[in-house]
Amino acid sequence: MIVADRKPIEEIIEQVKDCKKVLVLGCNECVTVCEAGGKKEVGVLASALRMYYANKGVDNRVDEITLERQCDHEYLEEIREKADQYDAIISIACGVGVQFTAEKYHAIPVFPGVNTCFLGVTEKRGLWTERCQACGQCILAYTGGICPVSRCAKRLLNGPCGGSSKGKCEISKDTDCAWQLIIDRLKAINRMDLYEKLFSIKDWSKDRAGGPRKVIREDVMI
Amino acid sequence: MRLNYPASVKIIRVPCTGKVDVIHMLRAFEKGADGVYIVGCKEGECHYKKGNYRARKRVEQAQKILNTIGVGGDRVQMYNLSSSDAPLFVKYANEMNERIMGLGPNPVKLKKKKAA
Known part of the structure; x- marks a missing residue:
């Protein structure tokens, strides 16, 4: 899932302090799971904003809506009739949702309510860690299901480097060496032969280096 | 024992303090409460294991938010006691009442009243 973290309320207030009618727009997908932008967080942020405005002595309106997703036309269209009445929309979906909302509601300012962080997993409640960088050319088949692109600080395809010590990365004692994990896993599945294989230079044009990316599937287009 | 506690305290019963979320505390302030305190079981004695620890963390989150928006985080507190400890319940009720009277x-x- 896409992992996001809540922005400080001060930062959000700074963006919308002069707005009269504000919509806090949540998303029922990834940001709900990582407890940053779901219905519950919409309620907390909207309540805090209402009290902030009331405390300032201004008569403002703050409404709450949580959509199924903010990255699909059909769900974002659900606010088509209502959107015009707001001076600002605070989208607490990931950066994708914020941008798609801004694209669809061109004349209404849309502000982000979260910092979108990475593609990751819930290790335990309150701890999310990165697993994928969406590099566009998956090599997990050869690395025992552990991704050196996202989990090695140097993105080494032929590791480990000299900074690996006792299974940890030199950048931090809390960070596992991805290549140690890969070797441990390859041993466990009895595929150390894959470790013998040298990776040639990766085609980074499929990553962000090639500019904004597209997936085009004519077979599913209507 | 028939102990008295301040009449300003309104009790809302929940199955466990772990049920109380930040939004419940914020809504209480939105609706005009002057203070909110959560009274949970003693730490380490939660029937559901971690309910009162969760409540404490949520109280801390609510305090942060209330400080940011200028309402004052001191208006929310977490207390722990044994369910049969009536004198301590009264002590905490008085303590909270005094604190809120001090804060106004x-x-x-x-x-909101002024605007209306």
């Missing part, structure tokens, strides 16, 4: 009314409520 909820500024949001005052501003």
Whole structure:
């Protein structure tokens, strides 16, 4: 899932302090799971904003809506009739949702309510860690299901480097060496032969280096 | 024992303090409460294991938010006691009552009244 973290309320207030009618727009997908932008967080942020405005002595309106997703036309269209009445929309979906909302509601300012962080997993409640960088050319088949692109600080395809010590990365004692994990896993599945294989230079044009990316599937287009 | 506690305290019963979320505390202030305190079982004695620890963390989150928006985080507190400890319940009720009397009314409520 896409992992996001809540922005400080001060930062959000700074963006919308002069707005009269504000919509806090949540998303029922990834940001709900990582407890940053779901219905519950919409309620907390909207309540805090209402009290902030009331405390300032201004008569403002703050409404709450949580959509199924903010990255699909059909769900974002659900606010088509209502959107015009707001001076600002605070989208607490990931950066994708914020941008798609801004694209669809061109004349209404849309502000982000979260910092979108990475593609990751819930290790335990309150701890999310990165697993994928969406590099566009998956090599997990050869690395025992552990991704050196996202989990090695140097993105080494032929590791480990000299900074690996006792299974940890030199950048931090809390960070596992991805290549140690890969070797441990390859041993466990009895595929150390894959470790013998040298990776040639990766085609980074499929990553962000090639500019904004597209997936085009004519077979599913209507 | 028939102990008395301040009449300003309104009790809302929940199955466990772990049920109380940040939004419940914020809504209480939005609706005009001057203070909110959560009374949970003693730490380490939660029937559901971690309910009162969760409540404490949520109280801390609510305090942060209330400080940011100018309502004052001191208006929310977490207390722990044994369910049969009536004298301590009264002590905490008095303590909270005094604290809120010192802080004065909820500024949001005052501003809303003025505007109306």
